[in-house]
Amino acid sequence: MGERAMTQRDGTCWDVVVVGGGAAGLSAALTLGRVRRSVLVIDSGEPRNAPAVDVGAHGVLGREGVSPLELLRLGREEVAAFGGRVVSGRVAHVRRDGEEFSVATEDGQRVRARRVLVTTGLVDELPELPGLAERWGRDVLHCVYCHGWEVRDRAIGVLGSVHQALLFRQLSKDVTLFLHEGAEPTEEQWEQLAGLGVSVVEGAVERLVVDEEKDRLAGMRLVSGVVVPVEELVVAPRFVARADFLDGLGLTVREHPMGIGEQVVVDGSGFTGVAGVWAAGNVSDVLAGVPQAMAAGVGAAAAINADLVMADAGRAAASRVVGPGGDVCTGPTEAAVSRRVLGARAHGLDGLVDGG
Template sequence: MNEQEMKRVDGTAWDVVVVGGGAAGLSAALTLGRVRRSVLVLDAGEPRNAPAVGVGAHGILGREGISPLELLRLGREEVAAYGVRVVSGRVAQVHRDGEEFSVVTEDWQRVRARRVLVTTGLVDELPDVPGLAARWGRDVLHCVYCHGWEVRDRAIGVLGSFHQALLFRQLSTDVTLFLHEATELTEEQWEQLAGLGVGVVEGRVGGLVVDEEQDRLTGVRLVSGVAVPVEELVVTPRFVARAGFLDGLGLTVREHPMGMGEQVVVDGSGFTGVGGVWAAGNVSDVMAGVPQAMAAGVGAAAAINMNLLMTDADRAAVSRTAVPGTDVFGGVTEAEMPRRVLGVRVHGLDGLVDGG
């Protein structure tokens, strides 16, 4: 990365540095660019949904089924039209530097920012099953709303999640729940699965069965050696926010309410509670899909812009009253003084009427 790529022409700090160039980050950058904020996006080039490049991103109105990487390419083109600069680089640390922030990359490039928006997403920590990671995003998946339609009417295995089994039963009559290391089902759950025709296989899963010639999943193999035919396997990863580089800022990272992983704590606008720092997308909502991440990015951008507006307005007011000889004049006093001196002739109308 060229250091000059990160610098503003006038040498001042960027209004906003966005850390992460995914759906949330680019949506925020677009919003900020359109109100003439100076924006730098630093992106490590590791989108969470990259493994699904051959599958497509779903639920995006007007872009249904688009390749995740194509979506990002189009997004970069759009933000560039508004003066936003997108630079490849991995941020190693962010720390406060007076009223600004210093954002440092892994190759020790440094840039100054008035505000920081974190949109670094998350890491999917997959179950420890041999061969599973290699098929992630292909025939090993996790989201019924992202990929359910594409696997409808197929033989679907579900690893350890009762609720995932119910969700995918909507799309196929051939669903098998592998209990693996899951907690024991309640009697009510057993009855519900039986009533829906969901098969249940007890015992730990030891690996996958793959047709190497056709490069496709054909089954799940238990530790006992028994193989159960499936064409798709649904898993539930643990979602962990990419936020380690923010340790020095004092952000709060907390377990998701449903126990799905860890995320940065924010309010409704994406504000982290640390002055000048916002977060949006999967880093602060591990359950968000692409549309939700986009919306969160836009919301955070609007909040950041208003925060900057109020900061600049306050500074402008302070600067105005600090001019020598004028510090005693407020807005009310300045309006009243001409009236006290000139009375009804405050606008000089009498002089004009009388011919001066």
């Protein structure tokens, strides 16, 4: 990536630099572009849902089942249509520089931004089990809302999570819970599992069994040597926000209330509590799917634009002077002068009502 690709044509500071070009980041950039903000998206090209390219993104109204990479391609085109720019790169750090920010990439490029939006997503830390990572996003999954419909009525294995076993039982009568290294179910959970007909397999799992000819998951081999047939496997990753490059800005990273991972703390608008910095998507909500990430990006963009509007208005008001004396011309002063000079032709509602 060349320096010119990241620099505004007039050499000025970007209104907003968006770090991360996924669903949240591109939705934010589109929103900002449509209100004529200068926006630069820096994306490392590592979308979290890339492994699901063959199964699609689901629950996206109007784009149900779209390939994740196709969705991003379309998003980039839409951002560009409204003047936004998307470049490839990995941000190394973000530093405050007076009232602005300095955003530097690992290849040494540097740009200035008035505001920063972090949409870098998260990393799925998968259970350590031979063969599992290779099938992630194919027949190893975690979200009933993202991919449940596609595995309906199949033989579904669930690794160590009673909650997920109950969720996926809604999609199939053939659900098997492998306790593996998970917590022992409570007495109430045992009753729930039995009542719904969920099979429970005790003992540790050794590895996944794959039908190499069909390139499909075929079962789970226990340490005991027993193989339990399954066609799909549900796991519970630990979700970790990609936020290491923000060290020094003072953002708060906190454990999710459900104990499933770490995320950047934000308010309802995506504001991080650090002046000028917002976050949206999985980096601040590890449970967000594509539609939620899009919505969060739009909300954060609106909040950022409102913040910039007030900053611009304040700067414009402070720069207004009357005559050579340099006195600030306040709103009430301007209105009074207009009435004296123009009378009924003064701007405002009075002039309209009087027919001026």
